[in-house]
Amino acid sequence: MARWLQSAGLQHLAASSAGGGDYRGGMPGLGGAGAGSMLPSLIMQGYGPQSVEEKQRLYTLLRSLNFNGESAPASMSEPYTPTAQSFGGGNPVEGFYSPELRGDLGAGLLDLHAMDDTELLSEDVASEPFEPSPFMPKEIDDDDEDVMPGGQQVPVDNYGVATSEKESTSRENNVAKIKVVVRKRPLNRKELSRKEEDIITVHDSSFLTVYEPKLKVDLTAYVEKHEFCFDAVLDEHVSNDEVYRETVEPIIPIIFQRTKATCFAYGQTGSGKTYTMQPLPLRAAHDMVHLLHQPVYRNQNFKLWLSFFEIYGGKLFDLLSDRRQLLMREDGKKQVCIVGLQEFEVNDVQIVKEYIERGNAARSTGSTGANEESSRSHAILQLAVKKHVIVKDTRRQRDRDANEAKNTKAVGKISFIDLAGSERGADTTDNDRQTRIEGAEINKSLLALKECIRALDNDQIHIPFRGSKLTEVLRDSFVGNSRTVMISCISPNAGSCEHTLNTLRYADRVKSLSKGGNTRKEQSTGPTTTSSRESSSVPSYPLPAEAEEIPNHIQEKRPVDTYRKGTENFISNSSGEPDRNSFSTIPSYSNRGREENGTVSGFNDRERYDMKSSQTAYTSKAQLVQNSANTQEEEKVTKVSPPRRKAYKEDKSDRQSNYAKRDNGPETGRAGYKTQQTKQPQQQQRPPSASASSRQSEKESSCDDVEIDAILEEEEALIAAHRKEIENTMEIVREEMNLLAEVDQPGSLIDNYVTQLSFLLSRKAAGLVSLQARLARFQHRLKEQEILSRKKPAR
Numbered sequence: 175m176a177r178w179l180q181s182a183g184l185q186h187l188a189a190s191s192a193g194g195g196d197y198r199g200g201m202p203g204l205g206g207a208g209a210g211s212m213l214p215s216l217i218m219q220g221y222g223p224q225s226v227e228e229k230q231r232l233y234t235l236l237r238s239l240n241f242n243g244e245s246a247p248a249s250m251s252e253p254y255t256p257t258a259q260s261f262g263g264g265n266p267v268e269g270f271y272s273p274e275l276r277g278d279l280g281a282g283l284l285d286l287h288a289m290d291d292t293e294l295l296s297e298d299v300a301s302e303p304f305e306p307s308p309f310m311p312k313e314i315d316d317d318d319e320d321v322m323p324g325g326q327q328v329p330v331d332n333y334g335v336a337t338s339e340k341e342s343t344s345r346e347n348n349v350a351k352i353k354v355v356v357r358k359r360p361l362n363r364k365e366l367s368r369k370e371e372d373i374i375t376v377h378d379s380s381f382l383t384v385y386e387p388k389l390k391v392d393l394t395a396y397v398e399k400h401e402f403c404f405d406a407v408l409d410e411h412v413s414n415d416e417v418y419r420e421t422v423e424p425i426i427p428i429i430f431q432r433t434k435a436t437c438f439a440y441g442q443t444g445s446g447k448t449y450t451m452q453p454l455p456l457r458a459a460h461d462m463v464h465l466l467h468q469p470v471y472r473n474q475n476f477k478l479w480l481s482f483f484e485i486y487g488g489k490l491f492d493l494l495s496d497r498r499q500l501l502m503r504e505d506g507k508k509q510v511c512i513v514g515l516q517e518f519e520v521n522d523v524q525i526v527k528e529y530i531e532r533g534n535a536a537r538s539t540g541s542t543g544a545n546e547e548s549s550r551s552h553a554i555l556q557l558a559v560k561k562h563v564i565v566k567d568t569r570r571q572r573d574r575d576a577n578e579a580k581n582t583k584a585v586g587k588i589s590f591i592d593l594a595g596s597e598r599g600a601d602t603t604d605n606d607r608q609t610r611i612e613g614a615e616i617n618k619s620l621l622a623l624k625e626c627i628r629a630l631d632n633d634q635i636h637i638p639f640r641g642s643k644l645t646e647v648l649r650d651s652f653v654g655n656s657r658t659v660m661i662s663c664i665s666p667n668a669g670s671c672e673h674t675l676n677t678l679r680y681a682d683r684v685k686s687l688s689k690g691g692n693t694r695k696e697q698s699t700g701p702t703t704t705s706s707r708e709s710s711s712v713p714s715y716p717l718p719a720e721a722e723e724i725p726n727h728i729q730e731k732r733p734v735d736t737y738r739k740g741t742e743n744f745i746s747n748s749s750g751e752p753d754r755n756s757f758s759t760i761p762s763y764s765n766r767g768r769e770e771n772g773t774v775s776g777f778n779d780r781e782r783y784d785m786k787s788s789q790t791a792y793t794s795k796a797q798l799v800q801n802s803a804n805t806q807e808e809e810k811v812t813k814v815s816p817p818r819r820k821a822y823k824e825d826k827s828d829r830q831s832n833y834a835k836r837d838n839g840p841e842t843g844r845a846g847y848k849t850q851q852t853k854q855p856q857q858q859q860r861p862p863s864a865s866a867s868s869r870q871s872e873k874e875s876s877c878d879d880v881e882i883d884a885i886l887e888e889e890e891a892l893i894a895a896h897r898k899e900i901e902n903t904m905e906i907v908r909e910e911m912n913l914l915a916e917v918d919q920p921g922s923l924i925d926n927y928v929t930q931l932s933f934l935l936s937r938k939a940a941g942l943v944s945l946q947a948r949l950a951r952f953q954h955r956l957k958e959q960e961i962l963s964r965k966k967p968a969r
């Protein structure tokens with residue numbers, strides 16, 4: 175501690191504050207606990223620093239500590255800046271010195287990493303504090319439990335959730351049912367080295383223009399301008415903190431009011447989905463933990479639970495349980511349950527961070543030309559608030575863990591989805607069969623997701639959630655009181671123009687069909703029209719009468735020794751067999767009922783065109799723009815590698831550092847385009863044959879979906895049959911051994927032995943023949959599919 179003060183030239187303060195207690199024990203974040211006793215003496219007038227300079231130094235020193243005892247997420251490349259409220263009792267430093275005194279002390283006053291005592295500090299330290307959030311509650315004194323600031327008793331609803339009705343209603347109404355936010359990433363080093371243009375301009379935080387480089391038939395270059403408006407458009411200078419504030423932060427308090435929220439990032443590979451999504455759960459967990467400590471929720475025994483799984487090739491894998499395959503079931507109440515999914519109780523952000531890192535490391539990724547660590551799966555991280563009900567039954571109390579699941583009631587939850595790259599759906603022409611199947615599955619799930627969001631926002635009674643595994647899993651987020659935030663990530667370079675437009679159109683359609691949403695459509699080469707942003711008048715769904723019982727098949731874990739427990743649990747449940755009695759299997763895709771029929775085929779021409787034609791369009795544009803052509807060339811050459819584990823964020827940080835500041839501002843870069851654009855006549859962006867081609871595309875897409883569904887189903891059936899066969903074989907082997915033991919006994923009847931052995935061997939042979947036949951059928955099916963996809967023209 176003395177060295178710590180000494181490093182800032184404040185060694186004399188060590189003596190003056192020594193009376194305050196043990197240094198090491200006095201400061202969270204300094205390797206000790208307890209803390210506060212020394213701080214007051216450090217900052218006390220008369221004992222602490224006397225001169226302005228000293229005060230500034232001390233301020234900087236204290237600011238560089240993490241007073242909350244939490245370190246910033248390693249996955250975030252930006253400093254983690256907790257909200258003002260998040261500091262529990264408030265950051266003692268912030269309140270103490272005036273802004274003038276805090277000054278603008280640059281880094282370098284103290285190089286903490288240069289010190290030997292590295293244990294003193296976590297690697298990441300808090301920097302700027304958040305502005306007070308209008309969505310987070312003010313601190314309430316512990317003594318005022320269940321009493322609102324105005325002195326009234328906190329109302330309790332019929333479910334038993336204490337809530338200020340007025341507060342919750344107005345909060346819910348203030349948070350749009352669907353929010354579409356666009357985030358533009360900066361040009362990366364590769365793009366800069368290729369001298370690619372930044373073709374996107376963001377205006378007024380909600381408008382953006384894409385300047386699309388095009389060629390006329392006579393090969394004259396021109397620029398087509400596309401204007402879009404969304405709830406928010408975040409440019410390349412916006413930090414992850416700001417993204418959080420704009421997207422998730424407003425939703426957090428209403429999660430405690432029985433809301434189910436979904437936040438997902440959508441966009442082409444390498445556009446920044448993972449970069450955007452990864453810090454959000456941690457920030458959300460931070461605020462949720464803070465809220466849990468509010469007396470109003472603490473008294474009701476609200477707890478936070480975390481689960482993390484991925485959907486890869488139409489299958490579910492638990493990312494926190496050695497990628498164990500999970501099964502989806504529907505219970506009698508039509509609730510979708512993920513059987514075997516492990517949930518962990520979390521009450522500390524550090525633990526959340528560890529789980530997230532562990533899950534991320536287990537994700538399936540594969541490299542594409544554009545992004546070396548491309549996500550090939552949808553990763554879903556859920557943070558659920560549950561009310562723990564005290565059980566009076568002593569029998570139950572005896573076995574607390576076993577009954578834990580039965581004693582919780584779901585209050586609300588937020589799901590964060592890091593979607594696979596949107597254009598991976600177009601990867602269907604790749605040589606790699608696995609990649610083709612993945613691509614088709616991804617494509618289908620993205621389309622289905624859009625349909626669900628639309629239906630949701632149009633208050634449709636029927637939500638076509640069975641359109642894909644992704645939407646099935648998210649079913650409970652689409653019904654009842656729900657909120658959705660979609661973050662569309664876009665790359666700014668000219669070479670990505672087609673993908674960027676596809677992403678923006680997807681986002682626009684999610685938004686534009688919404689009755690309460692923004693009615694603006696994309697304006698191609700037209701003047702920018704003004705349209706109000708989505709207002710707060712979006713109707714909310716009625717609250718469910720009762721919170722649901724948490725299905726007891728979900729394996730919940732206490733934070734204590736979760737890793738060990740996780741392993742034990744895995745071992746004890748290694749059969750992976752769900753409780754088949756309590757759930758009926760969700761109908762397979764090919765068996766979808768009437769309600770699902772329209773799901774995939776119901777997309778309009780333009781959507782099909784947008785989703786499916788991106789590859790073709792991209793290629794043709796790339797031939798016209800030299801820079802883009804180079805990009806395309808590189809991207810085409812690299813083959814997609816088989817799935818592998820996604821590297822930790824640390825590995826990614828190298829790539830992040832590739833982002834250099836652009837020398838030219840966006841205006842300079844685009845000047846040429848803009849001038850050209852004014853000279854050119856307006857062009858119809860879509861060719862006249864687009865509708866016909868999109869119809870064709872639609873047909874192909876439906877066929878693809880059916881094919882892929884069938885293959886995936888057969889694959890599952892084959893694997894299940896193989897498993898069954900192994901079980902049968904083991905049973906037969908056991909019987910053979912018994913038979914051998916019998917025949918060795920003196921006086922055994924050889925005839926009996928021969929008959930029984932013959933019977934067992936025929937059983938064995940029959941099983942093998944049947945499995946071989948199934949395998950041959952599947953091989954044949956794959957071959958057929960491969961031939962068909964080769965015959966299809968490249969899309």
Ligand SMILES: Nc1ncnc2c1ncn2[C@@H]1O[C@H](COP(=O)(O)OP(=O)(O)OP(=O)(O)O)[C@@H](O)[C@H]1O
Nearest residue numbers: 359443444445446447448449545548549595829830
């Ligand atoms: N806003 C941003 N600022 C700085 N760097 C960014 C930004 N967005 C993305 N990046 C960087 O771009 C690269 C690709 O981003 P990321 O991996 O998040 O893409 P992705 O959309 O998740 O790709 P995929 O779908 O293939 O997984 C990463 O190195 C990331 O650090």
